[in-house]
Amino acid sequence: MAEEKVMVEYNEDSIRSLDWREHIRLRPGMYIGKLGDGSSMDDGIYVLVKEVVDNCIDEYTMGHGKQVNITIADGSVSVRDYGRGIPLGKVVDVVSKINTGAKYDSKAFQKSVGLNGVGTKAVNALSSSFTVTSYREGKAKTAEFTQGQLIKEHKEVNTTETNGTEVNFTPDATVFKNYHFINEYVVNQIWNYCYLNAGMAIVFNGKKYVSKNGLLDLLSNKTNAEDIRYPIVHLKGEDIEVAFTHTGDYGEEIYSFVNGQHTTQGGTHQAAFREAYVKTIRDFYKKDYEASDIRQSICAAISVRVQEPVFESQTKTKLGSITTYENGPSMKSFVLDFLSKELDNFLHKNQAVADALKKRIEQSERERKELSGIRKLANERAKKANLHNKKLRDCRIHLNAEPPAKNKEEFQEKQLLSTIFITEGDSASGSITKTRNVETQSVFSLRGKPLNCFGLTKKVVYENEEFNLLQHALNIEEGMDGLRYNNIVIATDADVDGMHIRLLIMTFFLQFFPDLVRNNHVYILETPLFRVRNKQKTIYCYSEEEKQKAVAELGNKPEITRFKGLGEISPDEFGRFIGEDMRREPVLITKDAHIQKLLQDFMGKNTPERQKFIIENLVVEKDIVEAV
Structure with missing residues (x-):
């Protein structure tokens, strides 16, 4: 018998009109991207902070106020600027009436990042x-x-306070479940504001951040002096600023900004820079170098100021506008005109830099040609393996997919959730595979311990079948533009072997694809170490401290199970740990970290020094229990 369809009547009663507040709470993704719990730098709570601070930056850009104070404590945020202050008669309207603001014309605010009068309303x-x-x-x-x-x-009152605006808010825990702020992410946001607004001071939790040299400071903090091939080139023009150098790392590292907004997904200005840089270099050296050889190992930043920028979403992570001004030049020609003049002049005046840049390009050319033969064979093997790739259980929605015209916003929200779990062995991958969300979660299963690739060349990526298949699963051979998953989650057992595998995978990424880590795509999955339960309640604990609290809460000698490996957790239980409440720790690189030195210390052939460090810093379980 055919299944009967449930008929739902479609009439006037089916049509609903939501007020601004209801719409934001019903569809938060349209306004702040994904929600998250704060473990990812693009999670919603950081967007809330950004939306408030953006208004302070716009005040500074217009010449009002030189300092912004930010405090985050106990899950609450306070932001105070020293600009003009909201006109007192419009304080309520500005934060609670949609499409209300001062940025719809260019009189009070020019080239600002906030344009739609939505930001603070979404925060509210x-x-x-x-x-x-x-x-x-x-x-x-x-x-x-x-x-x-x-x-x-409140009624208007007299005050001796300096002009400006203060906003205090606490994210709604019913929307942002189990949220927590990671200060490193906030500091990263703050530094970007400072680099793009030289001279402005931001005080975060009592510590002052300020940049004197703009993008030059940004690259100085993102690179190490001993790694760069030539001094950072810093070029400034009207409404455009560019800085770049070359390092010894693989890949491209490009930071792009529009009106002070960090466009993490790039856009027309970043594409214009990549293309214009290649053309300028070819013209200067009068040689048709491969674009990939010219940009290999580049570390660069570009910032533009644009009137009426068009972003692809409210979160403003990708620029879509193609002109710099109304009836002005295209972004492509604007950037090309600037570089073809300023960079060409710089290279003619600085022969040592020109020579060093040429040597780096030709080194990349030699490395590419050396790899070409083995790359072709490896890619052919990978294509055959992909037809029946038992290592990868793929999902349906990928980060690099073109969103459909219908339900575009919903699809883009799911793209941000796209995840690949890298697991060890069949038992762990089996549990995740059975309980994962097949729309957005994939599983890649390793066979035992991967190779320690520290100190090896990229040749090993193609010679090692496992690394080559992982590279193809991620789709990062040609760079980060084609990355298929927004979240790369290393899911290994919480034992010695699992920790070792975790380090080996992180070494692979840091050695050959550091942009994955720099751009905060790599995480460590946290799974519970203990299950504490009685007949009424079950508590999963992620540390010895949590276990002690659970035992005290349940009392009367509850049953305690110690999970030694992921395979010991049933698929039904596992579903709780990789869903909305998934705990994961981001793999972070601090601004002063030296990647090669870091890898040398942990994965190099300095066994005696490493053994000494481990012995001196060893904490045994007995010490942990006593501390609790």
């Missing part, structure tokens, strides 16, 4: 508490909200 609607105070010409006005609803509008 998605916060359990939101308070805004404006200090303006000796008067102050405060308004308090909960989930976007006005709770109290």
Whole structure:
């Protein structure tokens, strides 16, 4: 018997009109991208901070206020600027009436990043508490909200406070479940603001951040002096700033910005830079170098100022506009005109830099040709293996896919969730495979311990079948543009062997694809070490401290299970640990980290020094229990 379809009547009652607050809370992804718990730098709570700080930066850009104070403590955020302050009669409207703001024309704000009058409204609607105070010409006005609803509008009062605006908010825990702020992510955001607004000071939790030399400082902090092939080239023009150098690392590392906004997914300005840089170099040396050889190992930053920029989403991570001004040149010709003049002049005046740059390009050319033969054979093997790749259980939605015209926003939200779990052995991969979300979660299974590739050349990526298949699964052979998964999660057992495998995989990424780590795509999956339960309740614990608390809570000698490996956790249980409440720790590289030195210390042939370090820093379980 055919299954009967449930008929739903479609009439006037089916049509709903949501107010601004309801719409933001129902479809938060349209306004802040993915939600997340704070473990990823593009999670929603950081977007909330950014939306508030963007307004402070716009004030500074227009010449008002030289300092911004940011405090984050106990899950709450406070942001204070010293700009003009919101006009007192509009304090409530500016943060609670959609399409209300001062940025719809270019009189009060020119070349600002906030354009649509949405940002602070989204923060307001998605916060359990939101308070805004404006200090303006000796008067102050405060308004308090909960989930976007006005709770109290205070009367104007006299004040001695300096002009400006203060916003305090706490993200709504019912929207951002189990959220936590990672200070390194916030500091990274702050440094970007400082690099793009030389001279402005940002004080975060009592520490002051300031940049004097803009993008030159950015690259100085992203590279190590002993690694770069020539001094950083720093070029500035009207509405454009560029800095670049070459290092010894693989890949391209390009930071792009529009009106002070870090466009993490690039856009027309970044594409224009990549193309214009290649053309300028070819013209200067009068040689038709391969584009990949010219850009190999480049570390660069480009910042442009644009009137009426068009971003591909409210989170402003990708620039879509193709002109710099109304009726002005295309972004492509704007960047090309600048580089073809300024970079060409610089190279003619700095022969030592020109010679060093040429040597680096020709080195990349030699390395590419040496790899060409083995790469061809390896790729042929990978294509055959991909037809029946038992190592990869793929998902349906990938980061590099073209979103459909229909339900585009929903598809893009899922793209941000696209994940590949790298597991050890069949038992662990089996548990994840059975319980994963097949739309957005993939599984790649390793066979035992991978090769320690520290100190080896990229040739090993093609000679080692496992590395080659992983490279193809991620689709990163030609760079990060084709990356298929937004999240690469290393899922190994919490024992000595699992830790070793974890280090070997991270070594592979840091050695050959450091951009994956720099751009915060790599994570470590945290799975529970203990299950503590009685007949009424089960608690999963991720540390000895959590276990002690669970035992105290349940009392009366509860049953305690110690998980030694992922394979011991049943698929039904595993589903709880890779869903919405998944715990994962990002693999972070601090701005002063030296990748090659880091790898040498942990994975090099310095066994005696490493053994001494381990012995001196060893913490045994007995010490942990006593500390608890």
